Amino acid sequence: MSESPSRSIAITGMGAISPFGEGAETLWQALRTGSTGIRPLRHERAAELRVRVAGQVPESFDPTAHFSERLLPMLDRTSQFALFAANEAITQSGLDFKTGSLAQRTGVVVGTGVGGETTQDEQSRRLYADNATRVHPLSIIRLMTNAPASQISIAHGLRGPSFAVASACASTHHSIAQAAMMIRTGLIDVAITGGSEACLTYGALRAWEAMRVLADDCCRPFSANRRGLVLAEGAGIFVLESMSHARQRGATILGELAGFGMTADAGDIVAPDSRGAAAAMVQAMIDAGLAPQDVDYINAHGTGTVANDATETAAIHAAFGTHATRLAISSTKSMHGHALGASGALELVAVLGAMRDSMVAPTANLDQADPACDLDYVPNTARAMSVRTALSNSFAFGGLNAVLAIRASA
């Protein structure tokens, strides 16, 4: 496996906020010990809702401790999460944007499924429930989908291309791929990228109820008794840089973004198609110069719905052939829930953690074998094993598939 220097991208920082609290390390330590971040729904109207559980960022997260009194009124919860995670990732990377011209050569690409849903919900309530005639003057800049990316750009003085990518539950992976392509073409040297989601509002919860895809107790990916997904929130942000840039400055490299694949099913808008998912995995391996037998681990999309888990299993069989049964596969959504546009970011933390610690996080709550899910999902207990290369799968409503291929740093 030879890596072409111009195509090779280093991950040199990561930050996260998740149902386990603040920090990427907090998230990873919880996942590798099989802990759950899924709790009874915390909401002022929880008693009326049929949504019973969710993976919510704990109440201990205090925005006033992290953001100034002047900045805070501009930040929807989605931007608060993104900015918190970006600050952590940038600090870890050790990059200095204040001197030299690096800030001009740094972009920001942040994915979100729905953007400023909390602001939208609060202001709609003022208008339609309270019959107010005025909404908060910062409503637009809070709720715009690019707010998380722009807030990161402003906070760190990053002057390269900055924008949002929206592809529902694949938003993070599509964002990271966009950022990687800009680095590959030489447009930028560094990208701050990932995903953020905070949409557990009354309106959004009611809308999810109506889709009838939610489990009412816990998330059981690949288990015969799985009952659906569990909604969550959070953010994960990463620092990507060209490998040559990272090596020149002697950065600690957490992993290499070796390739990616993106496809659309172009069929049903919600029912997944194994062919689209398999094609994205194959593309990611080809882009990374990997053969199926080079891959050790897949962090699965694994939502815990009847349709996803069986379809994803079929897709892995199609993409990997006989090597499928030798892969370690786990769905960490079983523990952090489905943070929609941010889910891929929380899961990439799990991939980088697995590579660093030689420990794959388990699929929690997998207690009943399903003949349609016949692979090794690392049930219930973390597994000590070397992870040299891994795929991270994200699939989305809209029939969208985005897969990242990650290689451990040499």
Next chain:
Amino acid sequence: MTELPSSDAVRDDVIAIVAKQTKLDVATIHADSTLKDLGVASLDAIEVIFDIEEFFDVTFPDQGTNFDTDTVQHLVDAVMAAQQAKAAGADGAT
């Protein structure tokens, strides 16, 4: 206590709702037809469920039902059960 509608009346209403969504003639929809037989894909099925819930002002449980493979009669039974549960709740000595 208000009289609950008869099974026949509920069935006629359910069939009318399904007919509207599927654009089929009511005469072609029978109690033992499944939504799948009627060509209702998963996303259309949850719309049918929504329309039925709105019409009868009931809420179906999330679990224990597969609306793709269940029959029209099953939907009728689910409406009757939900109405009974609602009536019992309203008449309860709370």
